[in-house]
Amino acid sequence: MMKRTSLLTIVALLGAGLASACAAETGQTKDTKAEKPADSPSVAVIEDDVWLPWRFEPLVWEDSAQVHYRQNEEKAAANELKKAESWLKFAASHSLPESKKALQAAESDLASLSADLEQGNLVKATRLNYALARADNALAQWHYFRARAALGQMEETAAATDLRTAARYLQHAADSARYEYGPDTTTFFEDMDEYGRAVDEGTTIEPNFLTSHLTALEHEIQKMATTLDEAVKKDKA
16 A cells, blocks of 8 residues: 655644644645645645654643643643644644534634633633543544545555544543443453554454444444533533
């Protein structure tokens, strides 16, 4: 299978002068350099394996925001949330219509939350928890659709990578929302995590196996979305 190329958009991330490189698929399979658009000062074409290490960075930023919040360091927490906002914005700009709405809503939630933290407004812990969980669930959905598209193009390795990533975000969403999955779902997550080892070892992954996990993952994402909607309504009541 030919290596896929990705369009790397350098997203400016506020806080501590940090800039994080984010990549998006162009849908091309040529290993050639694309011309830099006149209105885009920081664009390059790279291979997916260069971008992949960045895919879990939002989880680090979210955890850091939680730590700063608990230490009453509101502005520092806001800075971490802004980094996550940038990733959500990036994902939304390179998503299918099915996941764009959830990504944009999650980005809006974090933007409002970070603004309140910066201004010293009272922010409930549950509001932060649910906002982060929604962001994770939206990113899980984004990776789910990426995996489905890759599988449709018979790119099993790419599909497995996105499935594993989606499962990781879904687990993190559950942690943020203090939601405990049952043993069957936990086992399912563990199976999904094995995809990482399979991809690293170059093991062939059966399309039928990927399809069954896609179906299960879709169900878990929808269930988490419903759970979060109900929790947020109760929290606001």
